[in-house]
Amino acid sequence: MTRPRFLPDNFTLTLLGVVLLASLLPCSGQAAVAFGWLTNAAIALLFFLHGAKLSRHAIIAGASHWRLHLLVFACTFGLFPLLGLVLKPLLAPLVTPELYLGVLYLCALPATVQSAIAFTSLARGNIPAAICSAAASSLFGIFLTPLLVALLLGVHGDGGSTLDAIGKITLQLLLPFIAGQIARRWLFAWIERNKHWLKFVDQGSILLVVYGAFSAAVIEGLWHQVPLPxxxxxxxxxxxxxxLVLLLTRWLGKRLGFDQADQITIVFCGSKKSLATGVPMAQVLFAGGSLGMLILPLMLFHQIQLMVCAVLAERYARRPESVAAPMARVDP
Structure with a gap:
């Protein structure tokens, strides 16, 4: 029996379990230091595997659709931060100031890769373009997110300059990613054979960061600082x-004359924010700080976007077959 679309997936339930574990048994002292090293190693491995899995053929297949990519890019790194700032007088009173900093942080993040492509595929959108846009968003986010964080939050990582933050991101995330791309020719076949369990590397690295972040936050009194309202x-x-982002991306896609397959890609790639990238980035950008409040909005947004977009994708998928544009075959 399949799980209803509006219910949390297994990973989200595990994520909630890790938050509960950190709340009851937080990691501290020398154990927290060792756990931090383990977490950094897991993050490096995560981005190495992302580099090894990323298909250059798929990127080339979708790269020529520059108008679509430019619009998705503008929504991810322009529309989201703009809404976060413009809506602050309306939305900030609903939460604590620290939580709204987390909202601004998620506005600065790149889009998801896996779920954006999966929902585009389910909805019969332009899959090659979705692959290209999502992958480019993750790559450019390594450089743009620290700049947007400095602009939106008025901070620069753990106290250094924005260039220092970009340097840390480059060292801890981009270099493993590039190493994975270089090793792709030797590892791709092995990764394809073992992808059913390698997904736990993605999920495991996120769970490690979340446990460490919430352990530190609980020790500092997180749940006393965040009331239920x-x-x-x-x-x-x-x-x-x-x-708002879903409505605006759909409207912009129609207004700018994209066909429906492209509109679907714009909606699903332009409205996403990446938990898989955002949590490790927070670990790097805000090293030494309390991450619990900062990533809590991202965790909630992640689950909400999955539930809403699952329903939306199935609605698109029910349209007549003739309405869907033919999709190009994408080589691995």
Whole structure:
């Protein structure tokens, strides 16, 4: 029996379990230091595997559709931050100031890769373009997110300059990614054979960061600082933000004359924010700081976007077959 689309997936339930574990048994002292090293190693491995899995053929197949990519790019790194700033007088009173910093942080993040492509495929959109846009968003986000964080939050990582933050991101995330791309020719076949369990590397690295972040936050009194009305307000903030972006990306796709397959790609690639990238980036950008409040909005937004976009993708998929544009075959 399949799980209803509106219910949390297994990974989200595991994520909630890790938050509960950190709340009851937080990691501290020398154990926290060792756990931090383990987490950094897991993040490096995560981005190495992302580099090894990324298909250059797929990127080339979708790269020529520059108008679509430019619009998705503008929504991810322009529309989201703009809404976060413009709506602050309306939305900030619903949450605590620290939680709204987390909202601004998620606005600065790149788009998801896996779910954006999966929903585009389910909805019969332009899959090659989705692959290209999502992959480019993750890559450019390594450089743009620290700049946007400095602009939106008025901070520069753990106290250094923005260039220092970009340097840390480059060293800890981009270099493993490039190494994975170089090793792709030797590892791709092995990765394809073992992808059913390698997904746990992605999920495991996120769970490690979340446990460490919430352990530190709980020790500092996180749940005493976040009242229940603020949590309810945060859910409302995430729903409003996602709803506006979905409406605007759909309207822009139509207004600029894209066909429906491209409109679908714009909606699903332009409305996403990446938990898989955002959590490790927070670990790097805000090293030494408390991450619990910062990533809590991202965790909620992640689940809400999955539930809403699953319903939306199935609605698109029910349209007549003749409405869908033919999709190019993408080589691995």
């Amino acid at each position: 603020a949590l309810a307000g945060l859910v409302l903030v995430c729903v409003i933000l996602l709803g």
